[in-house]
Amino acid sequence: MKVQEIRELIKLVDQSSIAELVFESGNSKVKLKKSVSGTYAESAAQPAAVQETAVKPAAPVQAAPAKKEEAQPAAQEAPAVQETPATDENLHKITSPMVGTFYQSPSPDADPYVKAGSSVSEDTVVCIVEAMKLFNEIEAEVQGEIVEVLVKDGQLVEYGQPLFLVKPQ
């Protein structure tokens, strides 16, 4: 099995309500178990080509760039992938399309674009993600109500990282 395939599996399990999955292909066997309280890996007790992997709820699967070096200024919080609270699968996640800094408002003094409780439609701007002075206005792409803002103003976010939970209407 390729790493990419395992990633795909993790992603599928992650986005599903399944808690545990055993997958066999050729002489490989992967057992994925979703742990509620963080990361956990369980390798299958099979002799051939056992592959270990970890599943982190709601973690973006894409590899973030330059992980060996500490990302972003020390004064900032580490770009730790936020763990979303017990995800209601009916909630829509607005994710970041790129690595960059999350801004909740158009300028430091302005009100946030949205807060928990704000109603949004598909083209409502919910935040800006900026990298190297390229400003990306993120739209909700779904109609509904913001349930939770998952990141803080000024925080570095990863590619694919969930930024908001939206209850679709």
Next chain:
Amino acid sequence: MQSSVRQQLLSAFSKADGGFVSGQALAEILGCSRTAIWKHIEALRQEGFELEAVRKKGYRIVSKPDKVTENEILIGLETNWLGKEIVSLDTTDSTQKEAHRLAQEPFKEGTVVIAEEQTAGRGRMARQWHSPKHTGIWMSVILKPELPPYKAPQFTLLTAVSVVEAIREVTGLQPEIKWPNDILLNGKKLTGILTELQADADRIHSVIIGIGINVNQLKFPEELKEIATSLAIEKGEKISRSHIIQEILKRLEHYYHLYIEEGFSDIKRRWERYALSIGKRISARTVTGVLHGKALGITEEGVLKLLDDEGVIHNIYSADIEVEKKAD
């Protein structure tokens, strides 16, 4: 937008490169009568073009007006598609806003919005940009690259390289880039670039690059005197804005294709050649704090690498950089 007859006329003069084009040749190229040609020539004169007409030789452009209208930019523009569609305005709130309005509708990639004056020019984070009439280049370029959104930030560095090289070409001055895309001369700000992206999760709808260049200002308001400069101040003479614009568009188009086809590495090398802060001690101000250390360079994605005093390397995606005055 102007008629295609006008564009063909300017293109014919452009090819002649200051030489004569006969009335007969123009009539054939444009497919209209020589009387109609004469009317178009008169219209150009009305706009400030100086045209010489010599019997049996034809017409020749002696000088272009110092404006940044469509005509000015099209004559001598050596691009295939970028800047072939120009929206030129005498005054506007901001070319960036105007470009956003255009990008709401189906638009032609490479459309350039340019204004003689901006009444509400803006920079990053809604900061104002001083943009008085007829003195600078205030323009926005609308692109639509076939790239995933996470590959868009490199456009800011790519644009800075294009602008620096255009200025070097036209003026011989050697401006420097402050990460990621501010352009300075003798430590004072010459150019600001603001890039905005509209995208779905996996597809770019538009990249709008706003470029503000101080060209012919001879003085600045008190509060900007110490931090801003213009090409005319540094060079000691007036500079042709349309020439600078043409050189920028030419390079922007070139590096655009280079980036999409071959990636960022050649552009990165060029960027590093013009960068002012590499190897120096800098401070990086972010919304959440200030970091001090030595600028090591940029990654293959253009992310700034800073080595702090504890020996930790930080990858910086967002910050305002200052080169620290004290010795390293």
